Amino acid sequence: MMPLRRFAIHRPADLREAAEMLDHYGENGSLYAGGTELLLAMRHDLLRYAHLIDIKTVAGLDGIERRDEHLHIGAAATHRTIERSAVVREQLPVMAEMAANVANVRVRATGTLGGNLAFAEPHSDPATLLLALGGNARAQGKSGERTLAMDELLAGAYENSLAQDEILTGVDVPVPGPSQRTAYLKFQVHERPLLGLALSLELDDDGGVIREARCAVGCVSPTPCRSATAESLIAGPADSLEQRIEEAGEALADEAALTDDREGSAEYKRHLIGVLLRRAARKCLNGNG
Amino acid sequence: MSDDKSRDFEVVNRSVPRRDGRAKVSGRALYVSDVKLAGMAYAKVLRSPYAHATIVSMDTSRAEAHPGVYNVLRGDDLEGLNPYFGHAVKDHPLVAIDKVRYAGEPVAAVIAEDELTAYEALELIHVEYEELPAVMEPQESLAADAPLLHQRQFEAGALRGFEGEVTAGRGTNLCQEHHIKWGDVDEAFANAAAVAEGEYYFPMAYAYAMEPYVAIAEVGDDGVTIYSSAQHPFMVRHDLKTIFDMPVSQIRLIVPFVGGGYGSKSYTKIEPLASACAWKARRPVKLQLSVEEAMLTTRGDDALTWMRTAVDADGKIIARQAKIYMNTGAYAENSPLVCEKSSNRCVGPYAIPNVQIDNHMVYTNTVPASSFRGFGCAQVTMAGESQIDELAAKIGMDPYEFRLHNAARPKQEFFPGMRPFDGTLTEDLKIVAENIGWKEPLPSGHGRSIGCSASDAGAYPLTSTAVRVHADGSASLMIGSTELGQGSHTVLPQIAAEELGIPFDLVRVVSSDTAITPYDRSTGASRTTTLMGRAVQEASQEAKEQMVRMAADVLGVEESEIESVRGGITCGEARLNWSEVLTRYYKLPDGEVIGRAYIRKDKDFAQLPVFWEAASTGIEVSVDEETGKVTMEKLGTCGDVGLAINPALAEGQDIGAATTGMGIGMFEELEFDRNQLLNGNLLEYRLPRFSDMPRTVKLELVQNRDGVGPYGAKGGGEASLNSLPANIANAVYAATGARIRRAPLTPEKVWRAIRETRAARGENES
Numbered sequence A: 001m002m003p004l005r006r007f008a009i010h011r012p013a014d015l016r017e018a019a020e021m022l023d024h025y026g027e028n029g030s031l032y033a034g035g036t037e038l039l040l041a042m043r044h045d046l047l048r049y050a051h052l053i054d055i056k057t058v059a060g061l062d063g064i065e066r067r068d069e070h071l072h073i074g075a076a077a078t079h080r081t082i083e084r085s086a087v088v089r090e091q092l093p094v095m096a097e098m099a100a101n102v103a104n105v106r107v108r109a110t111g112t113l114g115g116n117l118a119f120a121e122p123h124s125d126p127a128t129l130l131l132a133l134g135g136n137a138r139a140q141g142k143s144g145e146r147t148l149a150m151d152e153l154l155a156g157a158y159e160n161s162l163a164q165d166e167i168l169t170g171v172d173v174p175v176p177g178p179s180q181r182t183a184y185l186k187f188q189v190h191e192r193p194l195l196g197l198a199l200s201l202e203l204d205d206d207g208g209v210i211r212e213a214r215c216a217v218g219c220v221s222p223t224p225c226r227s228a229t230a231e232s233l234i235a236g237p238a239d240s241l242e243q244r245i246e247e248a249g250e251a252l253a254d255e256a257a258l259t260d261d262r263e264g265s266a267e268y269k270r271h272l273i274g275v276l277l278r279r280a281a282r283k284c285l286n287g288n289g
Numbered sequence B: 001m002s003d004d005k006s007r008d009f010e011v012v013n014r015s016v017p018r019r020d021g022r023a024k025v026s027g028r029a030l031y032v033s034d035v036k037l038a039g040m041a042y043a044k045v046l047r048s049p050y051a052h053a054t055i056v057s058m059d060t061s062r063a064e065a066h067p068g069v070y071n072v073l074r075g076d077d078l079e080g081l082n083p084y085f086g087h088a089v090k091d092h093p094l095v096a097i098d099k100v101r102y103a104g105e106p107v108a109a110v111i112a113e114d115e116l117t118a119y120e121a122l123e124l125i126h127v128e129y130e131e132l133p134a135v136m137e138p139q140e141s142l143a144a145d146a147p148l149l150h151q152r153q154f155e156a157g158a159l160r161g162f163e164g165e166v167t168a169g170r171g172t173n174l175c176q177e178h179h180i181k182w183g184d185v186d187e188a189f190a191n192a193a194a195v196a197e198g199e200y201y202f203p204m205a206y207a208y209a210m211e212p213y214v215a216i217a218e219v220g221d222d223g224v225t226i227y228s229s230a231q232h233p234f235m236v237r238h239d240l241k242t243i244f245d246m247p248v249s250q251i252r253l254i255v256p257f258v259g260g261g262y263g264s265k266s267y268t269k270i271e272p273l274a275s276a277c278a279w280k281a282r283r284p285v286k287l288q289l290s291v292e293e294a295m296l297t298t299r300g301d302d303a304l305t306w307m308r309t310a311v312d313a314d315g316k317i318i319a320r321q322a323k324i325y326m327n328t329g330a331y332a333e334n335s336p337l338v339c340e341k342s343s344n345r346c347v348g349p350y351a352i353p354n355v356q357i358d359n360h361m362v363y364t365n366t367v368p369a370s371s372f373r374g375f376g377c378a379q380v381t382m383a384g385e386s387q388i389d390e391l392a393a394k395i396g397m398d399p400y401e402f403r404l405h406n407a408a409r410p411k412q413e414f415f416p417g418m419r420p421f422d423g424t425l426t427e428d429l430k431i432v433a434e435n436i437g438w439k440e441p442l443p444s445g446h447g448r449s450i451g452c453s454a455s456d457a458g459a460y461p462l463t464s465t466a467v468r469v470h471a472d473g474s475a476s477l478m479i480g481s482t483e484l485g486q487g488s489h490t491v492l493p494q495i496a497a498e499e500l501g502i503p504f505d506l507v508r509v510v511s512s513d514t515a516i517t518p519y520d521r522s523t524g525a526s527r528t529t530t531l532m533g534r535a536v537q538e539a540s541q542e543a544k545e546q547m548v549r550m551a552a553d554v555l556g557v558e559e560s561e562i563e564s565v566r567g568g569i570t571c572g573e574a575r576l577n578w579s580e581v582l583t584r585y586y587k588l589p590d591g592e593v594i595g596r597a598y599i600r601k602d603k604d605f606a607q608l609p610v611f612w613e614a615a616s617t618g619i620e621v622s623v624d625e626e627t628g629k630v631t632m633e634k635l636g637t638c639g640d641v642g643l644a645i646n647p648a649l650a651e652g653q654d655i656g657a658a659t660t661g662m663g664i665g666m667f668e669e670l671e672f673d674r675n676q677l678l679n680g681n682l683l684e685y686r687l688p689r690f691s692d693m694p695r696t697v698k699l700e701l702v703q704n705r706d707g708v709g710p711y712g713a714k715g716g717g718e719a720s721l722n723s724l725p726a727n728i729a730n731a732v733y734a735a736t737g738a739r740i741r742r743a744p745l746t747p748e749k750v751w752r753a754i755r756e757t758r759a760a761r762g763e764n765e766s
């Protein structure tokens, strides 16, 4: 890491002003939240900005609250805040558990959910989980607000689909009902996970049948992905899921278009997807991994 | 030293709190990065993007014209300096001259009024390179048509620390070779009851220290002064003496606290570049590297070792043969010595009648390798201790019993011509076996292993010191060894306090300034407690002898009538403490006496090694067979330290070393693609974390007072690293039946090995 190059920091009072600043500085400007990705990339000279627009000065962007059937988590909420939030722990425990295992405590204390999603680093835990949970991102620009599904927001590795003047304000996550079971598992050796896998099952009343499944795998492709084939394979009688799960794992791995890289061979990643999917299914159905 | 065995200790052999603890945790401790000189400028380094290239041209004019820039240092503008350094082989230019030999090599340095300005100006330098074919691995580099890294022939450095010839620069890429032979290996293997044979790999590792390299240099009328994070200031002084062609009295190295070394800060690193910048800019210059730059400065040698070991029908090891290829990178640094040491360390800690070791250290276009904690021992012990378990399995013997059966015995000359073994390995092994519950049942998926090592440690015995006893009864130690976190500056005053019979708090350490503190060759090879410890002990004794003579003088008696007691003297009824002796002698309550000691290769230290650094380590792991992930559940270490001057610090060394060994055994590895270091940063180079530490850790010390250091002390701090990578491979084998011969044992590697082992078994069954 080298010294940070010269830059100016701006503190907008509200979203409107932030959007105007973004528009004004164009390519020379960037939003700045916790800085855990941004400043690192700038210190490695991978990114250069002359103007940083500090989103933390905008009031209310870090709130977490229940809104109708959704849990709203503000973009500026840190991983640590999410991990420790009583509302999240109670209503969306899988999210709190995931947040508690992001990075290390220093990154969690500074890094925000919005920064994580907007940076679109492929090894994101929240992105994978939110994709399986059906969370939606909220974005605010100069001319208004819009809602984007996770796979709309994440356009590629390090690439989001926000417009130049748009700011991520938060995510809305459907609060799971009593018949829904969710699990998020990851496999990690380095600072960032090698593989993240989220599974969400909608069971029938007596829990014998999986009515609907959503599963997502992250870290092994530019953006996290789901597989319709895998999901339809998982749906069905719960007690025979073990027999279908291997094929489902294969389908999910097919969707991820795995490649060999420094983190591991495609073969190993494929294998791990199978292992984690089986473990996640057990966790959903029996409460253990 | 057997005469003082009965004595009760007052200060040594106690875990007094470390001196620098409070200063360090409260941020008050001074490191070089805290030092600021008047008029100081800052340098930043432009590094080569190519692994091997000719510098065709360099345009620095825009950088020089940039506001705030003073100068640009370049390799073709060093008239007046001898720009090549190296204590073993003078092959290293302080900045690239004509060509670059690894990606990351310094090609120019900008000197500016502040660090940011210097950094900004780097991209204004235009360099035109002509890329040359690069060689990244030893075998490739030794091929007949391989591109040659060094065209010049080199002289052996005067301070190379070994007696053999230097091979470097003789028309091949061979940097150094070393051969050991006794007995007849071929015959022994022909008659063996069982043989283990295989190829093992120990990875390139980075000796991560929290403080990256930093130096501040000033070149003035009275010579060169450098503040540096160097481990061995006197060795650096010698390199600078040649660069500037000045007497050593005009080269001054000042080393405040060093933020960790682990070998990476041994010998000369950035001091030549920093001082050349200061020379060019005619003002003090600070050069502070980032961690990423430090990772482009030095690393440990990786090693590919083919080894075979034979036993006879009684389970006695009768022969060992190894061929080793080590990758030393672009410059020799300290690797020629690593070459010799790793060859020696293939043998211990077993007495083997037939041995042949052939070791080759090869230049490649990678980051230069040098000392790394364990110094060649860990590299070959990965092979050696793996093979002990493989052999035990072949002859159906418990690997622990097998080691007990073969380990070198106390006083045994297991390495012909070297000091007889001064440790008690069988005792060490028993303690570790007990502490990790060797015989107890294991949960499924778990495995245990035990290992041991003995290194010819202590480096070269050349150390001196002065102990100044002041008239108020306090004392100052003049210490050329550096405090790098190992605790030397707590241990050494403990020894002086013990000898002088004065309170520990009254002893101050004046440290590591080559203009002030007497010569100490190095702070490495676990030598400081043994060698500087002995020097402090002897200098304290010499101060006492002088004070006895002074007492005789002031009391008007014969010296023989004076009895030296704890903290002073008695003579009949008279009883004087040291303060009273000095005050009466000088007739003023001030003044001092200076005790001195010079340690050289003589008497107790005539035979090398200074001591054998021995330890045993044991672990228990669990393996998640589905993912290949290995978790260390238990760790036991036993340091064979003779006497721990400060047991808590000695144990701290053992767990620190074992943790480094765990890192290399499980995750650490510098990876190169064709030309570039791929993971030269802490996000991608995986270091051990607290969360990796086993839940159960048992550290123990064996203290038989069998070393040549003060009170029978020997060094510690490396040995429990050396066996750890093999420990991990052996424990994974015990847990899964899969034998892995390449460290680190990353999850995918373990998963594959398990799968292949299962497949092979399946084939055998069918």
Ligand SMILES: Cc1cc2nc3c(=O)[nH]c(=O)nc-3n(C[C@H](O)[C@H](O)[C@H](O)COP(=O)(O)OP(=O)(O)OC[C@H]3O[C@@H](n4cnc5c(N)ncnc54)[C@H](O)[C@@H]3O)c2cc1C
Binding pocket: A030, A031, A032, A033, A034, A035, A036, A037, A038, A039, A040, A055, A075, A076, A101, A102, A103, A104, A107, A110, A111, A112, A113, A114, A115, A116, A117, A118, A119, A121, A123, A124, A125, A126, A162, A166, A167, A168, A169, A191, A192, A193, B683
């Ligand atoms: C050592 C380390 C380990 C890590 N481990 C993990 C891990 O295990 N799992 C994981 O999921 N992640 C991990 N991360 C990533 C971490 O989660 C992110 O660094 C963090 O959440 C980013 O948030 P930030 O507030 O620091 O973003 P910043 O660095 O401030 O910003 C990142 C990017 O997002 C943009 N941005 C920020 N806020 C907004 C917004 N509201 N609207 C639009 N754009 C915005 C910025 O312009 C910038 O481009 C790790 C990071 C590090 C450094």
